[in-house]
Amino acid sequence: MALADYTSELIATAQFLAAPGKGILAVDESTKTIGKRLGSIGVENTEANRQAYRGMMFTTAGLGEFISGTILYEETLFQSHADGESMVDKLGKLGITPGIKVDKGLRPLGGANAVETLCTGLDGLVERAADYYAQGARFAKWRAVLQITADGCPSALSVRENAWGLARYARSVQESGLVPIVEPEILMDGNHSIETTARIQEQFIQEVYHACFANGVLLEGTLLKPSMTVQGADCPDKADPAKVAAMTVRTLERSVPASVPGIVFLSGGLSEEAASVYLNHMNSIERKAKWNLGFSYGRALQHSCLKGWGGSNVEAGQQALIARAQANSEASRGQYVPGSQPSSDEQLFVAGYTY
Numbered sequence: 001m002a003l004a005d006y007t008s009e010l011i012a013t014a015q016f017l018a019a020p021g022k023g024i025l026a027v028d029e030s031t032k033t034i035g036k037r038l039g040s041i042g043v044e045n046t047e048a049n050r051q052a053y054r055g056m057m058f059t060t061a062g063l064g065e066f067i068s069g070t071i072l073y074e075e076t077l078f079q080s081h082a083d084g085e086s087m088v089d090k091l092g093k094l095g096i097t098p099g100i101k102v103d104k105g106l107r108p109l110g111g112a113n114a115v116e117t118l119c120t121g122l123d124g125l126v127e128r129a130a131d132y133y134a135q136g137a138r139f140a141k142w143r144a145v146l147q148i149t150a151d152g153c154p155s156a157l158s159v160r161e162n163a164w165g166l167a168r169y170a171r172s173v174q175e176s177g178l179v180p181i182v183e184p185e186i187l188m189d190g191n192h193s194i195e196t197t198a199r200i201q202e203q204f205i206q207e208v209y210h211a212c213f214a215n216g217v218l219l220e221g222t223l224l225k226p227s228m229t230v231q232g233a234d235c236p237d238k239a240d241p242a243k244v245a246a247m248t249v250r251t252l253e254r255s256v257p258a259s260v261p262g263i264v265f266l267s268g269g270l271s272e273e274a275a276s277v278y279l280n281h282m283n284s285i286e287r288k289a290k291w292n293l294g295f296s297y298g299r300a301l302q303h304s305c306l307k308g309w310g311g312s313n314v315e316a317g318q319q320a321l322i323a324r325a326q327a328n329s330e331a332s333r334g335q336y337v338p339g340s341q342p343s344s345d346e347q348l349f350v351a352g353y354t355y
Helices: 003-017 031-040 047-057 087-093 125-135 156-174 194-214 241-253 272-282 299-309 314-331
Strands: 023-027 067-072 097-101 106-108 117-119 139-146 179-186 262-265 292-297
Touching (some): 003 097, 023 047, 023 299, 031 047, 047 087, 067 139, 117 139, 139 156, 156 179, 194 241, 272 292, 272 314, 299 314
Parallel strands (some): 023 067, 262 292
Antiparallel strands (some): 106 117
């Protein structure tokens, strides 16, 4: 089948994922990364424990009121819950659409600065995406990363190659029926100003959409997953939430076509509370374009949930997850009252973070 055969389905799926008041739960940590998370609560990184943790989340009553989609790691897409029912079916009962991380991770970009990377996984992607579609996935995620440094990063080569990779991925998975979440992330590492982030982010996102046009990507059947426009983690001049929101919306208005139905932010190391507060501010600003501004959070939805669960306390884990899901749902409508839901304000940024 070709992209044209999936056009109406891709558009419908993208619109469902970008529904007002809903967002995406990112549970696509690699086996190594989830092992670090489990280790932080003293739980061994075994398949049974990964199954138990993710199964706890996917049986949270009412989660579908606030969450439209969940990004899975390949293991989880093909996994069953401890009760024998598939994880895909568990999500379906909540009204949540399963998605899948399809990239194969980052590698050094030849000819560029030593810290610059390129995302891998294009070889065989159309065929892999078809297998994921058959298993029940209806959207995909691919992460490209740029880092800002004092010695000239990101280079023009890095911007161009990462934008092209995102566009090739988007076209490839659409040909197999999956809505691509396009994730051009600007890392928080560094001491650069928020103005520097905005300038480079505009350039990167614009380059991404030039590449999408060149590759015939159906924009109405995509979502954008950008980082928020923030200063570097080591910058002494900290922007307040209102400025972050204003700069982020301005960046998007200068860069993102109106045909994209939804923008779902990554939390990128922000605390649970800050991720909700920033999103709430963005949805309190009058925008020129009508895209839905939502969320696709991993750590900012799971941090308190993981601690509450602690390896066995299903009720506490589910209560923490639903609280953060509701908080971000309210924030995506501009209705969140800071502190109204249990949360952690613990800084989740990790320098040099890999996943």
